[in-house]
Amino acid sequence: MKIVWKMFHHTPTTILLLLSVTLVGATSNMRRRMGESIAGECRTPYSKHENEVMREAFEKINLDKRQTTEIVFDVHFNVVAANITEAGGWVPDSQIERQFEMLREGFSGHGIFFQFGSTTRILSSNWHHNLNVPEDDILERMLINYGTLFRKGGATSLNINLILFGSDDETYGFGLPPSLYRAYPELDGIYVRFTSLPGGASRARQGSTAVHEAGHWLGLWHTFQDGCEGEGDGVADTPAEAGPASGCPIGRDSCPTLPGLDPVQNWMDYSAEGCRDSFTAGQVARMQAASRYRIDVLS
């Protein structure tokens, strides 16, 4: 296995070196921002700075316009496979269709619509094995290089990148919040473990990861952000939660001195598949503001 990895690793290094000069500034910045993320299912980069940027941006969103203009995002699946077998990441169209339906249903009734855009299949053992959370310069440059080549559309195009996350078993995805769009337009989108689609090989996840990551793409943080202290997720109607839930512990109250039970059935927790199935009204309002920010400000 080691020899195989080295063989594939050799080629991109050459490409990446060419890009390194112009990307140095961006990389250290992103690394700092990624530093505050919580390990676990999802590695979406949280930082106080992003939180602040979004709070200020969302406050300026025109509420009247928010209610009268339809919010529609086009969705592009980018499948990064090592070979044309399902084990090698060549996710069947049937799984992509079911994932798209699950995404649509997850946001339906909330005034946020998705329309199918495209599926691109990228056959590259290197990208398949090595694309990952951008926690060092090489990975970040690799992702930027990948995004430059394969990302579709602008700030209102949701790119769903189906990748392996080969470096650990825990990570299932991450999503770029709208506040990072200007600094990292090539990375914008969500990154999802390819086995986690409905009908995929994962036992833990069957489609909910993509819905969760799309929530991040629309400006949501985890329900357990900041635990029982601090600003939390910036949404008033998601009760504070000490940490991520596992299983489906309905009735759990991990911040007993604060109001409300843990929102373990919320899409933005880590609860088991089938348990998380809802957004709160406060989250929907925030996502609508984030949507308008993508449509009116970033586009």
Ligand SMILES: *[C@@H]1O[C@H](CO)[C@@H](O)[C@H](O)[C@H]1NC(C)=O
């Ligand atoms: C396809 O890629 C996967 C993952 O690297 C590997 O396990 C599998 O053996 C490959 N299959 C073929 C037919 O090359």
